Amino acid sequence: AQVIDEIFAGREVVADPYDDVTILFTDMKGFTAFSSRIQPSELVDFLNTMYSAFDEILDKFGLYKVEVIGDAYYVVSGCPKPRTPEKSVINCIEAALAMLRTLPRVCADPTVQIRVGIHSGDVVAGVVGVKDPRYHLFGPNVTKAMQMESHGIPGKVHISKASVDRLKPGASRDAYAIQSRGVDAAVPWSEETFIVAGKRKSRSGKF
Numbered sequence: 001a002q003v004i005d006e007i008f009a010g011r012e013v014v015a016d017p018y019d020d021v022t023i024l025f026t027d028m029k030g031f032t033a034f035s036s037r038i039q040p041s042e043l044v045d046f047l048n049t050m051y052s053a054f055d056e057i058l059d060k061f062g063l064y065k066v067e068v069i070g071d072a073y074y075v076v077s078g079c080p081k082p083r084t085p086e087k088s089v090i091n092c093i094e095a096a097l098a099m100l101r102t103l104p105r106v107c108a109d110p111t112v113q114i115r116v117g118i119h120s121g122d123v124v125a126g127v128v129g130v131k132d133p134r135y136h137l138f139g140p141n142v143t144k145a146m147q148m149e150s151h152g153i154p155g156k157v158h159i160s161k162a163s164v165d166r167l168k169p170g171a172s173r174d175a176y177a178i179q180s181r182g183v184d185a186a187v188p189w190s191e192e193t194f195i196v197a198g199k200r201k202s203r204s205g206k207f
Contacts, residue, residue, distance in 0.1 A: 002080060015126035021078035022088035022120040022163060023137070023145035024063070024096060028071040029154040030111040047071070050106045057098045061091040066137055073099075076137060079125050085166040092118050093176060093196055096157045117149025119160040144189060151185045157196040158185065164194050175200060 035043050051068060058065055058075060062083075066074045075095070078088035096116045103114055121141030127133050144160065152158030159178070167173040177197040185193040 015124060017122065017124050018079045018082070019122050020085040020088070020120065020166075021076050021123055021137075022085075022092045022118060022166075023123075023142060024075045024077075024092045025117045025146050025149035026073040026096075026099060027115050027149055029113045029115060030109070031071040034107075034109055034112045046107060050103070053102045053106060054099055057095050057102070060098075061095045063091060063095055067134070076123075079123065079137065080135070085120065086168055086172055089118070089120060089163045089166045090172060092163075093157065093159070097196070097198065100155065100157070113154035115149050115152040115154050116157045117145055117147070117152050117159075118157065118163050119145035119148050120163040120166055147187050147189070148193065151187045151193075153195065159194050159196055160187075160190060161192050161194065
């Protein structure tokens with residue numbers, strides 16, 4: 001809404017640097033085979049149900065949906081509404097875990113799984129296009145976030161060291177079960193990546 005207000009106020013070029021955002025990409029393993037086994041109307045109904053559920057998750061954690069391309073979902077925290085780096089990472093982790101919990105509820109086929117990639121860094125955000133203009137993100141960190149997803153593990157949240165480092169030792173970092181993959185992920189620009197296995201139990205036994 002704030003970007004639309006700026007355009008209506010007469011700003012011709014909307015392009016702003018953001019020093020620290022967290023980007024989340026998802027994609028689906030087994031989607032092509034799954035889509036070939038069902039009717040087109042069933043496929044559209046499934047995607048609509050899934051993305052509607054994901055949109056509710058975004059609203060809950062205050063994330064911005066940049067784009068949906070087929071079975072790929074691309075969102076960001078910290079832009080266009082700035083947040084602290086730590087809060088942006090937490091919001092993306094919480095949203096990603098919620099998405100993983102949601103998929104089995106909307107798709108009974110166990111061969112369909114989500115890969116999630118999360119990375120943090122600086123971007124430039126701006127409005128591009130005249131017909132159907134879009135508010136988009138640009139910069140190397142967008143590509144890095146996409147690579148975190150493509151090198152991820154189905155059913156897991158794959159997170160970069162840059163994002164993990166934004167979680168303060170103690171309460172926020174200890175709230176999650178974070179496991180190092182070392183160099184096994186073979187992400188081109190990264191020596192070490194991590195998996196967020198879930199939330200840790202508190203002393204009370206609650207998550």
